[in-house]
Amino acid sequence: MEIGAVSEKTEQPLSLHTIDSLEFARTGRLLKGVVKLAQLSRLADQLLDINGSLSMKLQGKHEAGRSLLHMQITGQLVVQCQRCLAGVSLPVQVDNVLQLIGAGEDWPDEELMDDQMDAIEADAALNVSDLIESEVLLALPPAPRHEDCELPLAAVNNHGSVAFSALAALKKH
Numbered sequence: 760m761e762i763g764a765v766s767e768k769t770e771q772p773l774s775l776h777t778i779d780s781l782e783f784a785r786t787g788r789l790l791k792g793v794v795k796l797a798q799l800s801r802l803a804d805q806l807l808d809i810n811g812s813l814s815m816k817l818q819g820k821h822e823a824g825r826s827l828l829h830m831q832i833t834g835q836l837v838v839q840c841q842r843c844l845a846g847v848s849l850p851v852q853v854d855n856v857l858q859l860i861g862a863g864e865d866w867p868d869e870e871l872m873d874d875q876m877d878a879i880e881a882d883a884a885l886n887v888s889d890l891i892e893s894e895v896l897l898a899l900p901p902a903p904r905h906e907d908c909e910l911p912l913a914a915v916n917n918h919g920s921v922a923f924s925a926l927a928a929l930k931k932h
């Protein structure tokens with residue numbers, strides 16, 4: 760993974776692939792960088808254009824006895840409109856706090872957690888790109904569509920085939 764990692768709090772280069780999540784949170788570390796879409800294979804499978812990248816910022820925090828990771832991801836993705844099958848450009852705006860649960864620690868009651876917080880298992884070798892990918896996949900709408908999708912109905916009527924109109928739509932864009 761080519762995360763261009765920089766640390767604003769220390770001059771030490773951060774590991775580009777994995778972090779010790781509890782240590783990262785406890786010491787309030789910061790990881791910022793850019794991840795190419797082509798390197799996120801599970802996500803790339805769902806995209807019509809994998810030439811872009813996502814910007815990410817991961818901030819470790821320790822608050823009220825809890826170890827937290829604040830993950831922010833921004834960027835633009837091109838997915839397939841489920842109606843006309845052409846590309847839809849979707850902004851990505853992930854802003855989530857993850858609570859790390861260490862070995863032997865109790866998992867918090869889901870219903871008591873606020874909506875912007877999830878719990879994940881603490882990992883001494885947490886793969887940052889996997890985490891980014893999972894967060895973005897969770898944020899994607901299950902059936903993306905153009906806001907005002909114009910399926911070329913005339914093409915459906917003339918040729919009696921939705922597949923044909925979908926092809927036409929793909930060529931048009």
Ligand SMILES: [Zn+2]
Nearest residue numbers: 840843905908
């Ligand atoms: Zn559409």
